Amino acid sequence: MKRLITFTFSIITVLISTFSISSCIGEDIINDEIAPELRILNPIQSIAVSETHQYNARYFNNIGEEEAATISWSILDESVATITNNGLITGVATGETTVNALTTSNNGTVTEDSTTIAVTMDTVEQELIVKTGTIATTSSYTLTGDFTIEEVENSNNLLLSIENNYQASTSLPGLYLYLTNNPNSINGALSLGPVSVFNGAHTYTIDTIGINDYTHLLYWCEPFGVKVGVGTIND
Amino acid sequence: MNSKQLTLLVFLICLCSKPAFSQWTKGKGKGYYKLSAWYLESDQHYTDTGAIDPNVTRGQFNINFYGEYGLTNKLDIIAYVPFFSRVYQNDVISGTTGGTIGVGEDLNSIGDIDLGLNYGLIKTDKFALSGTLKFGLPTGNDSGGSDGSYQTGDGEFNQMLLINAGAPFKLGKTSLYSKAYIGYNNRTQDFSDEFRTGLEIGANFLNKKLWLLGRSDIVKSLNNGSLNAQNSQGSIFANNIEYVSLGAEIAYYFTKKLGASFNYTSAIDGRIIYASPSISFGVFLDIK
Numbered sequence: 001m002k003r004l005i006t007f008t009f010s011i012i013t014v015l016i017s018t019f020s021i022s023s024c025i026g027e028d029i030i031n032d033e034i035a036p037e038l039r040i041l042n043p044i045q046s047i048a049v050s051e052t053h054q055y056n057a058r059y060f061n062n063i064g065e066e067e068a069a070t071i072s073w074s075i076l077d078e079s080v081a082t083i084t085n086n087g088l089i090t091g092v093a094t095g096e097t098t099v100n101a102l103t104t105s106n107n108g109t110v111t112e113d114s115t116t117i118a119v120t121m122d123t124v125e126q127e128l129i130v131k132t133g134t135i136a137t138t139s140s141y142t143l144t145g146d147f148t149i150e151e152v153e154n155s156n157n158l159l160l161s162i163e164n165n166y167q168a169s170t171s172l173p174g175l176y177l178y179l180t181n182n183p184n185s186i187n188g189a190l191s192l193g194p195v196s197v198f199n200g201a202h203t204y205t206i207d208t209i210g211i212n213d214y215t216h217l218l219y220w221c222e223p224f225g226v227k228v229g230v231g232t233i234n235d
Numbered sequence: 236m237n238s239k240q241l242t243l244l245v246f247l248i249c250l251c252s253k254p255a256f257s258q259w260t261k262g263k264g265k266g267y268y269k270l271s272a273w274y275l276e277s278d279q280h281y282t283d284t285g286a287i288d289p290n291v292t293r294g295q296f297n298i299n300f301y302g303e304y305g306l307t308n309k310l311d312i313i314a315y316v317p318f319f320s321r322v323y324q325n326d327v328i329s330g331t332t333g334g335t336i337g338v339g340e341d342l343n344s345i346g347d348i349d350l351g352l353n354y355g356l357i358k359t360d361k362f363a364l365s366g367t368l369k370f371g372l373p374t375g376n377d378s379g380g381s382d383g384s385y386q387t388g389d390g391e392f393n394q395m396l397l398i399n400a401g402a403p404f405k406l407g408k409t410s411l412y413s414k415a416y417i418g419y420n421n422r423t424q425d426f427s428d429e430f431r432t433g434l435e436i437g438a439n440f441l442n443k444k445l446w447l448l449g450r451s452d453i454v455k456s457l458n459n460g461s462l463n464a465q466n467s468q469g470s471i472f473a474n475n476i477e478y479v480s481l482g483a484e485i486a487y488y489f490t491k492k493l494g495a496s497f498n499y500t501s502a503i504d505g506r507i508i509y510a511s512p513s514i515s516f517g518v519f520l521d522i523k
Contacts, residue, residue, distance in 0.1 A: 025339035026325045028278065028291050033331040063331050140286035170463035171283035171475070171507055174384055187329065187336045198464070223384035224280070225291030225327050225337050 028225075032185040036062050036111050038071070038103050041212045043115035047081065047091040048123040055087035057101040057113060064182025069103040076100070080119050091119040128153060129211045135162075135219065135231040141169040143219055143229035151211050158211055160192070160204040168198040168229075174222035179206070179214035183230045186220050195219070259363040259401065260355035261305035264522075269301045269496070271517030273317075281505035283475070291337065292325040293509070297346050297387075301517075309355040313369065317346030320375060320387035342379040347388035348372045351395075360403075367397040367418075391424035397431070411438040427460035427475050448484040450500070478505035486519070494519050 040057045047053050059069035073087045080095035089099060097119070102112040130150040137143040145166025152159050168175065172195075180189035190213075192204050219229035261267065276294040279287050299317040306312055320343070327337035351369030358364075375388020397418030404411050413436045420429040433452040439445065456475040463474060482500030489495070496519060501512035 025323050025341055026292060027328045027339075028325045029328045029330045030336070031330045032336070063329060139288045140282040140284045141288070142284075169283055172464045174382055175464060185329070185336055187334070221290070222382050223324075224289075224293075225324070226289055228288075 030184065032063050032182060032187065034062060034064055034182050034184065036060060036105070036109070037181070037215075038069070038101055038111040038113045039212060040099070040101055040113050040115050041210050043099075043212075044117060044126055046118040046120050046124045046126075047089065048120055049091045049093060051123065052088055052090045055083075055089060055099065055101070057087065059103050059111065060181050063185060063187060064180065065188045069105075072102045074100045074102070081117065089117070094119050094121055131211060131233050131235055133217065133231040133233050135166065135217060135229050137229045139221075139226070139228040141172050141228050143168045143172070147217065147231060149211065149233055152205075156208045156210075158206045158209060160206060160217075162197070162202050162204075164201045166197075166200060166202075168195065168219070170198050172198075172221060172228060173224070175228070176220045176222050177204070178218040178220055179209075179216070180218045181215050183216045183218055183232075184227065186218065189218060190214065194222075259358055259365050259399070260309055260311050260353060261303055261522075263305045263308050266302060266304040266522045267519065268303075268522075269517045269519040270298070271301065271496075271515050272296065272298050273513060273515040275509060275511060275513035277509035277511035279510045281478070281502065281508050281510050283506055285504065285506055287510045291327055294321075294323050295387075296321050299346070303353070311353040313349070313351040313353055313367070315349040317348070317375075317387075320344055320346035322379070322385045322387055324385070340380045340385060342376060342385040342387065344376040344379065344387045345374055347375040353399075363399075363401045365399045367395075367399060367416075369395040369397070371395065371420075389426065391422055391426050393420055393422040393426070395420040395431070406438075409438050409440065410443075411436065413437075422460065425460045425462040425474075427456045427458050427462075429476075430455040430457060444488045446484075446486040446488075446496075448482075448486070450480075450482040450484065452478075452480045452482075454478050456506070474507075476505075476507050478502040478508050488521070491523075492521055494521065 037060045038057055040055055042056050044053055057071050058066050061067040073083045073085060075081055075083045075097055077097040080093055080097040081089050081091050083089045083099060096116060098114050098116050100112060100114045104110050128151040130148055132148050135143060135145045135147060146163040147161060149158055149160045175195040177192040177195050178186050178189035215233055217231040218227055221228045274296040278292040279289050282288050297317040297320040299315060302314045303311045323341035324339045326335055326339040329336055349369050349371050351367055353365055353367045356364045356366055371393040373388055373390050373392055377386050377388050377390030379385035395418055397416050399416040401412060401414035415434045418431045420431055422428055431454050435448060435450045437446055437448040454477055456477050458475055460474055480500050480502045482498060484496055484498040486496035487494050496517050498515045499512055502508055502510060
């Protein structure tokens with residue numbers, strides 16, 4: 001009996017040791033590379049003669065993270081408007097022109113963005129920007145639907161409206177929604193929290209962000225650590 | 236070989252063979268006790284459509300005790316005690332920068348314990364029939380880790396009723412047996428009930444020192460439970476699990492009582508379950 005007990009304890013020790021070693025936390029490497037992007041975050045449709053507007057632009061690196069960059073500003077037609085090195089534009093005469101932002105990375109890669117602007121005699125109230133998109137599954141789970149994301153008047157908030165045709169599988173475990181600049185990763189993404197609606201129209205109010213701050217809706221399965229659906233935010 | 240041919244082969248084996256022995260209820264005072272380690276690691280899973288999707292590598296293993304003891308000649312008590320269960324998930328690393336995107340976690344606890352009774356209904360030289368009532372106790376952790384998805388148990392008390400039938404036979408000089416079961420698993424806490432069935436064929440060699448077993452199990456959800464991702468946020472593999480698994484086991488008796496076994500089982504079809512094989516290794520004591 002004593003030998004049996006000794007044998008049993010020996011086996012338990014060996015089993016725990018063996019499997020403890022083989023079941024250590026390892027590393028999974030994912031491909032999260034995307035094309036770097038320079039993005040003008042606050043374009044406007046028009047500006048009055050002699051009025052100014054301060055442009056802001058940000059550089060997002062090859063994983064979609066914001067990175068400090070030196071940005072050069074230029075304007076196509078300086079008889080319509082002028083712009084400083086810091087992105088401050090001034091209306092000169094009525095007409096339309098193009099504003100260009102440019103940055104050069106350490107390895108010499110040039111990244112740029114541009115926006116058109118009209119110069120008017122009188123101040124024109126800016127229209128609230130509305131963007132749209134379609135959610136598409138990137139997995140075998142059902143996940144589909146259209147959406148709009150729009151600026152909310154007199155606030156710094158956005159309203160994300162998921163449309164009636166939205167449908168998500170209720171078998172999706174731990175489903176979260178993010179706004180992201182990298183559709184392959186939640187690194188640097190803004191979490192809108194766990195998904196609680198799996199069918200039909202619903203909305204999210206997102207505080208204090210700009211409508212150009214993110215490029216994608218990303219549906220992410222938290223326990224599995226994988227994306228299950230994505231929607232590009234289109235202009 | 237397709238499934239119809241396989242079924243026919245199994246049927247013919249059973250029909251053409253001679254009975255040699257049957258192994259059902261243990262008999263009063265006799266027992267079978269096994270200490271095992273079970274391990275599964277997977278980076279993919281069957282979705283609700285049956286397709287296979289990727290996931291961050293997750294692993295589960297446990298060290299468990301399984302025992303059958305004959306209370307009477309017809310009644311056995313059965314216990315499955317996973318006294319050490321571990322769940323873990325790998326870190327997620329950016330392939331571009333090498334930075335950590337998701338930090339892995341782990342959880343160690345006791346798992347869900349099964350307790351049950353097996354009652355011999357018919358036992359002859361040619362055929363055996365028994366009924367099993369098993370209770371699944373929610374002793375594991377059903378909401379561990381930062382997101383509640385690190386689970387060593389399902390958090391529900393289930394009751395499973397099985398009818399087991401078996402027949403020993405000979406194929407040439409080789410002694411074999413076939414067993415089949417059919418059962419119903421009544422689950423609580425809004426989990427769907429399950430239909431379960433399975434088949435096992437075993438053969439012994441080297442004068443009953445070496446056993447080779449093949450096994451298939453089928454679990455089919457009745458989809459009558461309301462638990463889903465919508466009302467159990469964070470849970471992983473929460474409900475309506477289904478699978479068809481195939482497994483093989485080799486067991487060797489070092490002495491008349493003491494032996495070791497190795498098992499390899501994999502789901503060949505499924506819903507909401509890992510799509511990778513599990514392995515287990517155990518030592519057993521067979522008091523006949």
